Amino acid sequence: MVLGVAACFGYFWSSNRLLDTIYPGTGANVAANLTKANAIRPWLFLGPAIIILGIYLVYPVVNSIVLSFHGPNGEHWVGGYNYNWLIHDAAFRESVRNNILWLIVVPTAATFFGLIAATLTDRIGWGNIAKSLIFMPMAISFVGASVIWKFIYDYRPAGSGQIGLLNAIVTSFGGEPQAWLTIPLWNNFFLMVVLIWIQTGFAMVILSAALRGIPEETIEAAIIDGASPFQIFYKIKVPQIWSTIAVVWTTITILVLKVFDIVIAMTNGQWGTQVLANYMFDWMFRGLDFGRASTIALVIMIMVVPIMIWNVREARKGTR
Amino acid sequence: MSTAVGTRPALTWAVHLAVLLLVAVWTIPTFGILVSSFRDRDQLVVSGWWTALTSAERNIVARSAPPEEAVEENGQWVLRGNVFAEGSGSISAFGTSIQRPREFEPGATAEMRGGGTMTVEENGDYVISYPEQPEGGRGQRLFVTSLEAPKFTAENYERVLFSEGIGQSFINTLTVTIPATVIPILIAAYAAYALSWMQFPGRALLLATIVGLIVVPLQMALIPLLRLYNDIGVGKSFIGIWLAHTGFGLPLAVYLLRNYIAGLPREIIESARVDGASDFEIFRKIVLPLSFPALASFAIFQFLWVWNDLLIATVFLGNNEEQLVLTGRLRELLGSRGGDWEILTASAFVAIVVPIVVFFALQRYLVRGLLSGSVKGG
Numbered sequence: 001m002v003l004g005v006a007a008c009f010g011y012f013w014s015s016n017r018l019l020d021t022i023y024p025g026t027g028a029n030v031a032a033n034l035t036k037a038n039a040i041r042p043w044l045f046l047g048p049a050i051i052i053l054g055i056y057l058v059y060p061v062v063n064s065i066v067l068s069f070h071g072p073n074g075e076h077w078v079g080g081y082n083y084n085w086l087i088h089d090a091a092f093r094e095s096v097r098n099n100i101l102w103l104i105v106v107p108t109a110a111t112f113f114g115l116i117a118a119t120l121t122d123r124i125g126w127g128n129i130a131k132s133l134i135f136m137p138m139a140i141s142f143v144g145a146s147v148i149w150k151f152i153y154d155y156r157p158a159g160s161g162q163i164g165l166l167n168a169i170v171t172s173f174g175g176e177p178q179a180w181l182t183i184p185l186w187n188n189f190f191l192m193v194v195l196i197w198i199q200t201g202f203a204m205v206i207l208s209a210a211l212r213g214i215p216e217e218t219i220e221a222a223i224i225d226g227a228s229p230f231q232i233f234y235k236i237k238v239p240q241i242w243s244t245i246a247v248v249w250t251t252i253t254i255l256v257l258k259v260f261d262i263v264i265a266m267t268n269g270q271w272g273t274q275v276l277a278n279y280m281f282d283w284m285f286r287g288l289d290f291g292r293a294s295t296i297a298l299v300i301m302i303m304v305v306p307i308m309i310w311n312v313r314e315a316r317k318g319t320r
Numbered sequence: 321m322s323t324a325v326g327t328r329p330a331l332t333w334a335v336h337l338a339v340l341l342l343v344a345v346w347t348i349p350t351f352g353i354l355v356s357s358f359r360d361r362d363q364l365v366v367s368g369w370w371t372a373l374t375s376a377e378r379n380i381v382a383r384s385a386p387p388e389e390a391v392e393e394n395g396q397w398v399l400r401g402n403v404f405a406e407g408s409g410s411i412s413a414f415g416t417s418i419q420r421p422r423e424f425e426p427g428a429t430a431e432m433r434g435g436g437t438m439t440v441e442e443n444g445d446y447v448i449s450y451p452e453q454p455e456g457g458r459g460q461r462l463f464v465t466s467l468e469a470p471k472f473t474a475e476n477y478e479r480v481l482f483s484e485g486i487g488q489s490f491i492n493t494l495t496v497t498i499p500a501t502v503i504p505i506l507i508a509a510y511a512a513y514a515l516s517w518m519q520f521p522g523r524a525l526l527l528a529t530i531v532g533l534i535v536v537p538l539q540m541a542l543i544p545l546l547r548l549y550n551d552i553g554v555g556k557s558f559i560g561i562w563l564a565h566t567g568f569g570l571p572l573a574v575y576l577l578r579n580y581i582a583g584l585p586r587e588i589i590e591s592a593r594v595d596g597a598s599d600f601e602i603f604r605k606i607v608l609p610l611s612f613p614a615l616a617s618f619a620i621f622q623f624l625w626v627w628n629d630l631l632i633a634t635v636f637l638g639n640n641e642e643q644l645v646l647t648g649r650l651r652e653l654l655g656s657r658g659g660d661w662e663i664l665t666a667s668a669f670v671a672i673v674v675p676i677v678v679f680f681a682l683q684r685y686l687v688r689g690l691l692s693g694s695v696k697g698g
Contacts, residue, residue, distance in 0.1 A: 012510060016600040041599055042518040046526070049511035049570060055548070056541055056567025057533045063544035113342075120339045124332075130339050132683060134346045139679035140672045141628030143647040147654060147668040148349045151356070151661060163368045163661070165352060197346065202690070209691050229331065258537045261630045265651050280539050281631075290543050297539040308535045315531040315575070316524075 114203025135201030142261030387454035500565035508573035580614035617689025
């Protein structure tokens, strides 16, 4: 552990030292030395980052594309076979359907609750404590959250004492206990609740900052004009923080596309809850078919590309 | 802001109530796990954690003393004893068959199927009387519902930490997390400095690439890297996973830190340069200390992210005792001990306690980092 960290420190220190020794900042040709050193030094600083990014992000993208045209071990060229298989695969269609559900429901719900929480907590004295508590699930791992919520969805046959909170509530109102995670289609929503629960705090924090950034004057003007609090909220505040809402939305969307922990921990894709990320994992480890798994990964990648382009554009706008 | 309007008290109340409701929904799930993890295993399986402070009802099947101990009293053969052979409790109901354990109130006299009667008192004392001398080697079965005082125990934690391997996983997680937090920050900070304050060709392109890489899904990288690791012989090792976390966290780190470092006042850096400081010195002595808030906020992020990661650890680390991390262990327990909530709740709590402590202690920095990263001209 210590070694790993020390190696990293060591690189930066010694490489700069080396450069200074080769092109010393003193002596006969100072100017020439400094120019050369200054031309090289940025690459010393950037070197590790570029190498690591190249190996861990750029190379995989290229390699995945290549692999998606190959067989299980990445050896035989199979052309478009994997793609053809994917289109006709029922589990893939189920994953796509579920992913689309996730993409619609989770970012919407998390942003919506985040906006409500941000608006409400800004108006009361103990708002900061409330915020911390709503924000807290952000610190909990998806697997930890899965345990927490699986406990809430726990099912015992009718007649025995329910230890899952949800069934306890249902039975106390005279309902029948349900095995929530096995109800087709609906179980997807029970899984989404977990991610919404985690992400609402994130949306709340960012939206709350944006709300505070709204100039007082616009709100005061609206009040003088006799706007009700709800009108102020929908017609004045929300439009002004629209770009922030978009940022929150896309951030959560990216997360949703990649999320697999919750599904793997709670249902493992059974009972019609498969999603792309988990399905890819399935083919990678259980199916041991790197070709098909790469193809599925590429589908996820393609879904991200529009967001990627948008991000780059926004960032360039910011730096100019 | 609320002072500006003549706020209506009814509305204020509604706001308080709504926030209270939100907070309740967002905290109760975690709270339930915390309470459950301290409960006695036998009580946990029969009653919800929200009843933890009230006495728990539990169905017990006890066996009376063997028939040969029956004594003759007034023409009846009588067996006496207590259903709580050791310990104590209080009986709320009893019955003669397993289907109806709550048929009789304590103190009532019940007819048994084979003839004879039985009575169970509230304190557990039972009297069974048979019309004739009973035969057979084993005692009568007694189905009783007992009320037990709430029991809280740290035993669950002892169990998961020392015999379910959570303790070892905790150490493994630390081994993964610490270097995987420090290394990317260091690398990202240097890169961010170069991107902000050094002149070289291709800077804008490099930055755009890095921004684009922020959203590349991890799933893309798994298979190519797994093959690469196997080819160069890194296999499943801690070094492999440190570098993997570094790689996946790096684009965001560089981007966030660049935004911050580029915003530092130009005069400070220029004057240091005039004084003859090299870039290396400027970075170490000026930029690094000044960017502490940004570094801290990214450090917390990366820490939480690595600590909570399941995917990368599953792919790049082995399943053995020396390498399994907390999230992996938890997932395994969910599969193999799905119904043993005393194990699961305690394990889950061990896994989430460190990030939650870090989170509450350093929340200010975390929020600041979130804001500098996500809100651009919002």
